[in-house]
């Protein structure tokens with residue numbers, strides 16, 4: 001196989017897009033503004049299928065997908081999750097809040113989206129909840145790999161996404177039962193999906209975190 005010249009990523013953009021997959025990885029952004037255009041069910045199924053193709057610990061394939069496409073319903077879920085998330089944060093111990101504040105200061109993050117009317121699902125036309133067994137030690141990692149596959153597949157099909165960790169608070173809402181998620185499972189993450197109405201700036205990536213351990 002011919003090895004192309006190393007990829008030099010400046011400002012998060014590729015000077016040498018070696019292939020479509022790498023180009024797709026670099027062009028994905030967390031998009032928080034969507035057109036009202038609905039997403040065809042076949043596209044949703046294709047995106048979820050890409051998620052199913054992600055690796056899973058011991059090939060257990062434990063994840064389930066619960067999808068919302070009704071705009072009014074998404075809005076209601078968003079409102080309730082927002083309230084539950086704020087309650088959840090205020091319930092955190094003072095020490096945890098302190099740690100989060102320090103982390104927020106050390107790793108500046110644009111929190112302007114908190115001012116949005118819908119700061120949970122950002123007005124997206126599709127929400128895909130990813131659930132996993134409560135007792136699964138690998139649930140977070142399986143869900144992360146799955147979500148990334150879905151987000152890249154969506155990007156390659158001309159759609160945008162955002163992973164939504166806040167979605168885990170859906171379990172603390174009155175609407176949770178509507179999702180019909182089994183008692184032994186919980187929501188780990190959601191991925192919102194739709195046709196983006198913004199191209200967010202690239203968040204520059206740290207470059208001081210690669211260490212080659214070279215032995216003679």
Ligand SMILES: Cc1cc2nc3c(=O)[nH]c(=O)nc-3n(C[C@H](O)[C@H](O)[C@H](O)COP(=O)(O)O)c2cc1C
Pocket residue numbers: 028029030031032109113120162163164165166167189200203
């Ligand atoms: C596990 C996880 C949870 C996240 N939760 C949220 C969330 O609840 N709301 C949100 O707007 N963005 C969320 N994000 C998106 C991140 O804020 C975003 O990926 C990060 O700022 C980097 O931006 P980029 O994805 O455009 O490169 C989450 C990302 C990850 C990986």
